[in-house]
Amino acid sequence: MALEVHVLGTSSARPAQGRSVSGSIVETPNGMFVVDCGEGFQNRLVTHRSHMKNHAGRRLKVSKISAILLTHGHLDHTWGVLPWMQTMALDGRKDKLWVIGPTTSEVIDALLGSDVEPEVTPSDLxxxxxxWMDLGANSEMLGYDVEWILGDGERWVNMNDGSEVKLPQPLKNVKISAHKTQHTVPSCAWKISTNGKKGKFKRELTQQIPDEIKASLASGNDVEFEGQLLLAKNYRGGSIPGLSVIVSGDTAEQAIDAECDLLIHEATFLQSHSDIANEHLHSTAAGAARTAVECGAKHLALTHYSGRLENHEPSLSEAREIHQSVVALSDGDRLILNDDFSLSHLHKSSEGWEQQD
Known part of the structure; x- marks a missing residue:
C-alpha cells in the first residue's frame, strides 16, 4: 500500500550544482505516474532504473507508467516529453499513455467552441x-495510443477529438486530481491518492458459521443467524487508510487548496530572497513550510532549488523552523510514504541508498 516517489531532478530552470531539472515518478501499488518531464528525463530514468536493479533488486517497469502529469509549460518541466515518448515507441510500447496538463479557462472556452480568441502565453501547454503534434507525438506516428488532455482544473478537453471529458483516472484504486497553483503561466499541483483498504476478515471467528453466512459477512452485510444479528464490522480488523502525495510544480507559497500526507514543494529561494520569489511567483523554503502547514501535510519534501544554492542545508534549516517533518531532496533520492504515515527518505549513494534521519 505504500507510495514511493523517485526523484530524478531537483534543479530550477536549468541544470546547476550537479542537479538536473524537474522530473519525478510516483509509484503506487497499481502502477506509476511521471510528474513533470524536463529535458534529459529519459537519460536520468535509464540511470535510475539501472541503479535500482543493481542496488535495490528490482527495476522500474516503464510499461507500468500510465500517465505523464505536467504541472505547467516551462521547458525545464516539459522538454523531455517527446524524446521519451519516441524512445518508448522504439522499445515497443503498446499500452495507452495519457499526457495531462493545465491551461487557462479562456483556452478551454475556445477549445469548446467559444468565438472569443484567448490570450495565450508562449509557454502555455x-x-x-x-x-508536439507537428513533430509526430500522436498515436499514428508512435504506434501506441496517446490521450492528450488539457484542462483548467474543472473542465478537461481531449485534444485528440476536441471533446469535453472528465479527468481520466488511469489506475484502479488510485485517484489523481489537479489543484490550481499561482505561477507566471497556467499551473497546477498534482495530488495522487490511494484508496483505503478494508481490515482483514477474521476467519477464526466464523468457523462454526455456514459458508453463505460467512460470505455475506465478508461482503460487509449484517446477517441474522440462529436468532442473533451478526454485525459485519465485528468480523473485520481495523481498516487501512489511503495515502496521498501532492507534487507542487512551480508556484508561489500557500497557493494549494488541498490536504495531503506528503507535500513535495518547490523551494527555489531562501527567505533572504523572498522579494525575487514573490516577483516571479516562486516559493522560499520557509514558504514551502507554510504551505505544508496550511495543507495539513504530515511531511514536507523540498525540491527545485535555485542554481545560486550550492547545497540545501540552509533551505532545510529554514523550513524546519516552521514544520516539524522536513526533508531536502537530491537527485536520485527515493521517498517512501508508509502505511502508518511514516516517511522513509533514502538518499542515493554509489552503493545504493542510505536512510536519512
Whole structure:
C-alpha cells in the first residue's frame, strides 16, 4: 500500500550544482505516474532504473507508467516529453499513455467552441501541444495510443477529438486530481491518492458459521443467524487508510487548496530572497513550510532549488523552523510514504541508498 516517489531532478530552470531539472515518478501499488518531464528525463530514468536493479533488486517497469502529469509549460518541466515518448515507441510500447496538463479557462472556452480568441502565453501547454503534434507525438506516428488532455482544473478537453471529458483516472484504486497553483503561466499541483483498504476478515471467528453466512459477512452485510444479528464490522480488523502525495510544480507559497500526507514543494529561494520569489511567483523554503502547514501535510519534501544554492542545508534549516517533518531532496533520492504515515527518505549513494534521519 505504500507510495514511493523517485526523484530524478531537483534543479530550477536549468541544470546547476550537479542537479538536473524537474522530473519525478510516483509509484503506487497499481502502477506509476511521471510528474513533470524536463529535458534529459529519459537519460536520468535509464540511470535510475539501472541503479535500482543493481542496488535495490528490482527495476522500474516503464510499461507500468500510465500517465505523464505536467504541472505547467516551462521547458525545464516539459522538454523531455517527446524524446521519451519516441524512445518508448522504439522499445515497443503498446499500452495507452495519457499526457495531462493545465491551461487557462479562456483556452478551454475556445477549445469548446467559444468565438472569443484567448490570450495565450508562449509557454502555455496548448502551444506546445501543437508543436508536439507537428513533430509526430500522436498515436499514428508512435504506434501506441496517446490521450492528450488539457484542462483548467474543472473542465478537461481531449485534444485528440476536441471533446469535453472528465479527468481520466488511469489506475484502479488510485485517484489523481489537479489543484490550481499561482505561477507566471497556467499551473497546477498534482495530488495522487490511494484508496483505503478494508481490515482483514477474521476467519477464526466464523468457523462454526455456514459458508453463505460467512460470505455475506465478508461482503460487509449484517446477517441474522440462529436468532442473533451478526454485525459485519465485528468480523473485520481495523481498516487501512489511503495515502496521498501532492507534487507542487512551480508556484508561489500557500497557493494549494488541498490536504495531503506528503507535500513535495518547490523551494527555489531562501527567505533572504523572498522579494525575487514573490516577483516571479516562486516559493522560499520557509514558504514551502507554510504551505505544508496550511495543507495539513504530515511531511514536507523540498525540491527545485535555485542554481545560486550550492547545497540545501540552509533551505532545510529554514523550513524546519516552521514544520516539524522536513526533508531536502537530491537527485536520485527515493521517498517512501508508509502505511502508518511514516516517511522513509533514502538518499542515493554509489552503493545504493542510505536512510536519512
Amino acid at each position: 496548448v502551444i506546445q501541444y501543437d508543436m
